[in-house]
Amino acid sequence: MRYIIIISATFLATAVQAFCFVDYKAKQDDPLKLHYGVMELTDQQCSFEEAQKVVTQRLLLQGWTLLNLLSVSASNPTPQQKANAGENFLRY
Amino acid sequence: MKISSATETRKTTRLIIFGGLVVIIGILTVTGAWLLWTLPDANAFNVRVEQIFVRNDALTSQNEINLLEILAQSGTAFSDTLASYRMVIFVLMLMATALLVAALAFLGMLLLLNRRMAKIESSGIQVSSLLISRDENLVILNNMEFQLTPAAIETFSVLAEARMDGDVLSGAELEAMIVGKSTADCDEAAGATRIKRLRDSLGNQMVSALLIKNIARRGYVLAIDKDVIEMI
Numbered sequence: 001m002r003y004i005i006i007i008s009a010t011f012l013a014t015a016v017q018a019f020c021f022v023d024y025k026a027k028q029d030d031p032l033k034l035h036y037g038v039m040e041l042t043d044q045q046c047s048f049e050e051a052q053k054v055v056t057q058r059l060l061l062q063g064w065t066l067l068n069l070l071s072v073s074a075s076n077p078t079p080q081q082k083a084n085a086g087e088n089f090l091r092y
Numbered sequence: 093m094k095i096s097s098a099t100e101t102r103k104t105t106r107l108i109i110f111g112g113l114v115v116i117i118g119i120l121t122v123t124g125a126w127l128l129w130t131l132p133d134a135n136a137f138n139v140r141v142e143q144i145f146v147r148n149d150a151l152t153s154q155n156e157i158n159l160l161e162i163l164a165q166s167g168t169a170f171s172d173t174l175a176s177y178r179m180v181i182f183v184l185m186l187m188a189t190a191l192l193v194a195a196l197a198f199l200g201m202l203l204l205l206n207r208r209m210a211k212i213e214s215s216g217i218q219v220s221s222l223l224i225s226r227d228e229n230l231v232i233l234n235n236m237e238f239q240l241t242p243a244a245i246e247t248f249s250v251l252a253e254a255r256m257d258g259d260v261l262s263g264a265e266l267e268a269m270i271v272g273k274s275t276a277d278c279d280e281a282a283g284a285t286r287i288k289r290l291r292d293s294l295g296n297q298m299v300s301a302l303l304i305k306n307i308a309r310r311g312y313v314l315a316i317d318k319d320v321i322e323m324i
Contacts, residue, residue, distance in 0.1 A: 023152070025145060032138040032164040034145050036152040067146050084152040 020046040020074045023081055024055050026064040035064070037088030038077050048072055058092050109200035113193055120189045124182060131178050137167025217302065224249055231294070238297045240290070246270050247286045248294075263287070 023038045045054045048069065056066045082089050141164040145151055151160070212218045223232040229245045231238045240248065250269050254261050261269070263283025268275040270286065300306060305315045314321075 025152075027142055027145070029138070031168065032141060032161060034142075034157050034160055036154075036157060067142065070149055070152075081152075084154065086154050 019043070020051075020072055021077050022051050022055060022072045023070045023077070023085065024059075025067040025070065026059050027067055028064055035088050036084055037091060038081055038085045039092060040090050041072075046072060046074065062092055064092075105200060105203055109196060112196050116192045116196065117189060120185055120192075124185050127181060127185070128178065131174055133171065137171060138164045141167065217298070222252070224252060233298075236298075236301050238294055238301075240293055243286065244290045244293050247290045251290075 020041050020043065021038055022041060023036065025034070025036055027034050039055055039058065041051055041054060045051055051072045052066070052069055055069065059066050077085075077089070141160050145157075145160055151157070217234075220234055221232070224230075224245065225232070226245055226249060229240050229242055231240055231245070231248060247266065247270065250266060251261070261283075263280040263286075264275050264278045266283035266286060267273075267278040267280075271278065303315055305313050307313060
């Protein structure tokens with residue numbers, strides 16, 4: 001019985017705190033620097049337009065310009081995406 | 093185009109040359125400006141690399157991104173070289189302009205000279221200087237000396253003075269000026285006789301100097317180029 005409560009509690013917690021992941025491309029000028037990265041967004045920001053706004057904001061704070069969003073998905077990033085993003089995986 | 097006088101010829105020639113100069117300078121200025129404007133700047137390469145990066149969704153691995161960055165950097169380095177090329181090209185264009193302008197100006201001068209030469213050749217004798225020495229009874233025409241009688245020198249001087257004033261003299265007026273009487277008292281024929289004597293004396297010497305030469309102790313020869321003589 002206790003087990004069930006704990007499991008349901010964690011289930012509830014993850015259900016409320018849902019995440020989605022976006023992978024994007026960004027650049028810096030003079031000299032030109034490019035990067036590919038993956039970002040974690042909260043549930044409310046998971047529509048494409050909203051995600052674009054948030055990603056642009058977050059990158060701008062770090063001095064990067066967003067080029068484009070590749071995908072927005074609720075599932076966890078694939079190992080391939082993780083490897084490609086490298087140090088930019090969930091960095092910003 | 094019908095050209096009716098020498099001054100008009102010179103005017104049209106000058107107009108053509110001036111137009112040519114303006115056209116040359118105009119064309120080269122436009123080309124130079126176009127050159128400076130359209131040569132790609134440093135950013136052009138970066139923009140291309142960025143486009144490649146954005147368009148290919150698969151280009152996400154770190155190695156590929158590094159390669160793209162290197163590509164952009166080498167492009168930027170090349171664009172620095174382009175800037176120096178631009179200067180070189182610009183200097184060459186300036187020199188080309190100067191040379192073309194000079195060539196056109198010389199061409200114009202050559203044309204004018206040719207026309208003048210043709211005129212001189214057809215008119216026989218072109219007087220470029222005339223010096224009258226009354227003391228020695230000498231007339232020096234283009235560095236050729238002609239010895240005249242005092243009466244002929246007098247006639248020549250009066251004609252020269254009238255020419256300087258832009259006047260035309262009748263025979264009677266000529267005689268009046270030389271003798272010092274009023275025109276009404278002078279005979280037209282007397283003036284005409286003076287002119288005839290001057291023509292005879294001066295013409296004779298001029299022909300002997302220009303056309304029929306006397307070589308001392310050898311004889312006479314035509315002072316003409318062999319090639320221009322034709323018999324009909």
